[in-house]
Amino acid sequence: MKPSLLSRLLGRRVAVPEAKASRTGPLLALQGQGRARWTPRDLAALAHEGFMKNAVVYRAVTMIAEAAASVPLLAYEGEAEAPDHPLLALLARPNRHQGGAELMETLYANLLVAGNAYAELVRLGAAPAELHALRPDRMRIVPGPEGWPEAYEYTAAGRTLRFEGTGAGDIAPILHLKRYHPLDDYYGFAPMEAAAVALDIHNAAGAWNKALLDNSARPSGALVYRGEGGANLSQDQFERLKRELEANYTGAISAGRPLLLEGGLDWTSMALTPRDMDFMEAKNGAAREIAFAFGVPPMLIGIPGDSTYSNYAEANRAFWRQTVLPLVGRTAAALANWLAPAYGGAIRLGYDADAVEALADEREALWRRVAAADFLSRDEKRQAVGYGAEGEGEWDG
Incomplete structure (x- = not known):
């Protein structure tokens, strides 16, 4: 019997039974060493700066999540449709507080904002009884000895609940949905991260325009000292003026704020007007990039200047075909793969495109x-x- 890859890496011979398993799994386990791994980014910041403060992100996420949640799911046993299957009843009423569309909308929105979505299964005996959506920012993954997650730890209100993995043939208590991430073995990649630069530009342009409006949209300029006989400011005067400018007239919040000038100082305007700087076009360009990252045609969000589609109907069809239905299909397949053992393993889920x-x-x-x-x-x-x-x-x- 050959020693395992992990034992060779650690310099010890450990007798293990041969079994079908990924040969790279022990490498992942060695990297994780069984410690919990937090999601490697600030999901609260993503949600705050994106979904909660940016209208384009909010609309894109809402459009996709609501559209995907509205698509009816179909159950099949073999090739035959099973309209009365108990799995469909569970998905239609997953728990006492949510309907099926609300639960699925939450899962889709989490997947878009965080790149990860988690569903918890509550069982009554051996039968699935309830499904609940969990917040991604509260979940962390504990890698197991084979490199796969052996447990999930959910922290809220100062308490941590551990969901252990299950053995072969049983149902895991947690379903982890994630979007593809090229550099992470455990967590998904959020579309908002790909659009992070565009998101910052869009938010900053809005903040700058708001500050200009608050200060009567006065442009910036230069302070010119016109002392008698061509004298310059003294070093103390220059340092004091510099400190006052940095403290009171820098940053977006102070954009356009008027200056109080003392004797000998003259104001010379030298900045471009908002029209010249074309803030609106910069915002629209950033908005288009955000929409592209989420897979929403900019035309559907009302962003001007996009001529990718000849009309609204064509853009709407592309939105459903390229963004919504693939998301529904992947999620339905993951749900069926997760819950099928509870129903004999012969169930699969699809979606009814005719209802769109x-x-x-x-x-x-x-x-x-x-x-x-x-x-x-x-x-x-x-x-x-x-x-x-x-x-x-x-x-x-």
């Missing part, structure tokens, strides 16, 4: 093409548009 009104034109075009395909049987036509076979015979529609 924004895709109605696509469906009608597909139905016309399929109806015109005379070489297809009725059953083949039904299967081509996503419905099960009904029987032999030609479709006269």
